[in-house]
Amino acid sequence: MAGTLLAPPSGVPLEKLVQVAMERGYTAQGEMFSVADMGKLAQEALGCQVEHLCGGLGGPNRARVLQHLVSGHPLLIPYDEDFNHEPCQRKGHKAHWAVSAGVLLGVQAVPSPGYAEDPELPGLFHPAPSTLHQPPSLPEDGSPGAVYLLSKQGKSWHYQLWDYDQVRDSNLQLTDFSPSRATDGRAYVVPAGGVQAGLCGQALLLTPQDFSR
Template sequence: MLFCADLPSLIQEGPQCGLVALWMAGTLLSPPSGVPLERLVQVAMERGYTAQGEMFSVADMGRLAEETLGCQAELLRGGLGGPNRGLVLQHLVAGHPVLIPYDEDFNHEPCRRRGHKAHWAVSSGVLLGVQHVPSLDYTEDPELPGLFHPVPGRPCRPPSLPGEEAPGATYLLSKQGKSWHYQLWDYDQIQDSNLQLTEFSPSRATDGQVYVVPTGGVQAGLCGQALLLRPRDSCH
């Protein structure tokens, strides 16, 4: 069962993965024209959140989102598990994007490098493995038997969401700024990657560039955190 919203693509230049992810999320929150990436970079630099486009603070990203996109930004702490798991899944089922920092592997998927490959992705959908379709408000995909989508324009009752101990698969439909393509990431995989962002990359520390890193470093700014974005007039 797939709940998703479509995102545009923009291949990043330089260390702007977080701002590109925010720009993509903004297309789901703002008018069709959206907010230009250049505007996000400009405001982030003016506020002191970044030196060249990098974003090492989820809290700063939330403040930037509220100022530039006019949306609500809810900062999650303590990882993507436990009670936060239900919040993330319900948020995605409602059609709203989530910004998640993680370590990026060579194939762009989440990995565990202690924050040395810290990157940002925007998730705009969720694929749930459930035992049965809960109502007639879902339609089967014409090309993929067994895959059901919510019927557009019809309020549907979400299925019971698979928990950490409950049966069923959970995948996040995600995109990040180094690829044109969506990827499906196992929820536990992105949860684990997000929870071990603890160190600033040694290669970045010695590359001669200036980066804005919050007090407490990468661990204080990114580890175990995510950002739920929703339109200003929407309900939780």
């Protein structure tokens, strides 16, 4: 999904990604419990630039993540997936990956010029394509319900809007390997230090190879 956003409209076939990951020893069943390995896979298979974010999605990383999404680039996030694909907190037992392709910001006033109101949803404004526009001011940290990530998990048919704080909290509590996976008789690639070392509080910022920061 991230590949399609980086190099539309083709992307990279899932089969190729899995093949490269298996050849490099990153995965055995398609699982990916290492953000570092996922970053190396993205660089090699998607030909993109990768920034490995550590320390969670809060604090100083929050502005970095939001500016990245406002610029139109995808974010890869490990999190615990609830039954409806939204973030939950299961200590890593339901760890999955999601891609965020955009952000919805609740702001006091719409910056102008360069923004157009949605014809179907009053009060919703989009950056006008091919028009110079001032980046919106980011809502203050701690303002509940003001930031939503436009995100999608691989098994979901649709993008969803996830509250930023819920995503942050889910990403920050990935500590344990699923007991059901540990006893299913299959082999999995888990990094030294386990799920906590491989996933907890980490994410990937992806940008096209020719993009200059």
